[in-house]
Amino acid sequence: QKEVEQDPGPLSVPEGAIVSLNCTYSNSAFQYFMWYRQYSRKGPELLMYTYSSGNKEDGRFTAQVDKSSKYISLFIRDSQPSDSATYLCAMSAGNYGQNFVFGPGTRLSVLP
């Protein structure tokens, strides 16, 4: 079993849809959870950063962490074609990047 699993997609949705992206993990030591967005032929960029369990909202984006289930989610409301990208979850055991690992990424296409 891989340490972090993520459905690779591609996931295609119509503009305006609510998108749900998910990751599961096996290492219970993970406490910090990130979502990175990567546009084609670009480097990843940090989108959301959360600590431990709970929700965090930033505009149209909501990150959710359920440590008891070892499951994290990213929700995108009112999705736009500009949201088309690969979304990588990432996690670590400490705020100094201990055991930092990326998921394989989910490719999202938002169709106009």
Added chain:
Amino acid sequence: DAGVIQSPRHEVTEMGQEVTLRCKPISGHNSLFWYRQTMMRGLELLIYFNNNVPIDDSGMPEDRFSAKMPNASFSTLKIQPSEPRDSAVYFCASTPPGPLYNEQFFGPGTRLTVL
């Protein structure tokens, strides 16, 4: 701020040749990471430096790969000799000191093709 700078952006070389990839981290950042990304394996951490010192190189695939950070503003990743299976996009990332360690700032990547 110029962000993380990588050069070259594209490199095409023949099997057996030496390849050197370069990275300039964001000024003030004290940790630097080298990653390799392929469709099959995703984003793999090769090595990371803290204050110019290599901390973890367990991801370096084999002895053909080496990385250096001679000062806070420059790092190189060298492959010698290169092989077709080294074809990938290589990213450099840096992080500032302190608790923002998990926020990595990535460069645009170097797309390497080994024929």
